[in-house]
Amino acid sequence: MAKYKLAIFDWDGTILDSIGTIVNSVHGAAKDLNLPILDDQTVKNIIGLRLDTAIGQLYPELSQEELRIFLENYTKHFHFLEKVAPNLYPNVLETLQKLREENILLAVATGKSRVGLDRILNMLGLSDFFDATRCADETAGKPDPKMLHELLTQFGLTNKEAIMVGDASFDLQMANNANIDCIAVSYGAQPTSSLKNYSPKYIIDQFNELINHLITPQELF
Known part of the structure; x- marks a missing residue:
C-alpha cells in the first residue's frame, strides 16, 4: 500500500544529474x-532558486543590465553543455515507474523555467510522464510553498497525503513551509549536514531507496 498519494520531486540534483552543468x-x-x-560549493548552494535570484545572491554587485547579460550568457553555456549528455541519476526511471504502478501521483516542483523544464523533458522523452509540474517562473519560487499548495489543490489532496523529495535546503524548507513531509537525497547539490537542519523523514543515498519509504513492504511481493 502506498504511504502517500502524491510524490513531488525537485529536478536538478534529484532526478537529473545536472549539477556539474549548472556549476560550469x-x-x-x-x-x-x-x-x-x-568555488563550486558556493554555486551549488544556490541551486534550486530561481535563476535570477540565485545569480543575484552570488554576484550582488551586478547592475540590472549586467544581470541580464549574465543570465543570457548562462543560458548559452547551459544549452551547449546540456546537449552533451543529459542523464537521469541511476534507477530513477525504474523507481518512478514502480511508484506509478502503485498509483502514486508524480509531480515536479523546480526552480527551472517552464521553457527549460519542457525542453529537457522532451529531450529525455518524458514530456507526458509526470502528472503535473510547477516551475519558478510561473508561480512563487522556492522556498515559498505556493507551488506545493497549487499541486495539492490540483489533485484535491491534503498536506498529509503528499511528500517532497529534494537535494537542496530550499526544497526541504519549502516542504516545511507547506507542512508536507520531505525526503532528502545525499547525492545532489548540498551536503547532508545542511539538509538535516530541515528535519527530513529520511536521507537516501540512492534514488531507488524511495520504494522502501513510499510503499509498505507487503506491496512489494
Whole structure:
C-alpha cells in the first residue's frame, strides 16, 4: 500500500544529474563578464532558486543590465553543455515507474523555467510522464510553498497525503513551509549536514531507496 498519494520531486540534483552543468555554466558566464570565479560549493548552494535570484545572491554587485547579460550568457553555456549528455541519476526511471504502478501521483516542483523544464523533458522523452509540474517562473519560487499548495489543490489532496523529495535546503524548507513531509537525497547539490537542519523523514543515498519509504513492504511481493 502506498504511504502517500502524491510524490513531488525537485529536478536538478534529484532526478537529473545536472549539477556539474549548472556549476560550469555559472563559471562560464562569470568568466565572460570578467567576474571572480566562485568555488563550486558556493554555486551549488544556490541551486534550486530561481535563476535570477540565485545569480543575484552570488554576484550582488551586478547592475540590472549586467544581470541580464549574465543570465543570457548562462543560458548559452547551459544549452551547449546540456546537449552533451543529459542523464537521469541511476534507477530513477525504474523507481518512478514502480511508484506509478502503485498509483502514486508524480509531480515536479523546480526552480527551472517552464521553457527549460519542457525542453529537457522532451529531450529525455518524458514530456507526458509526470502528472503535473510547477516551475519558478510561473508561480512563487522556492522556498515559498505556493507551488506545493497549487499541486495539492490540483489533485484535491491534503498536506498529509503528499511528500517532497529534494537535494537542496530550499526544497526541504519549502516542504516545511507547506507542512508536507520531505525526503532528502545525499547525492545532489548540498551536503547532508545542511539538509538535516530541515528535519527530513529520511536521507537516501540512492534514488531507488524511495520504494522502501513510499510503499509498505507487503506491496512489494
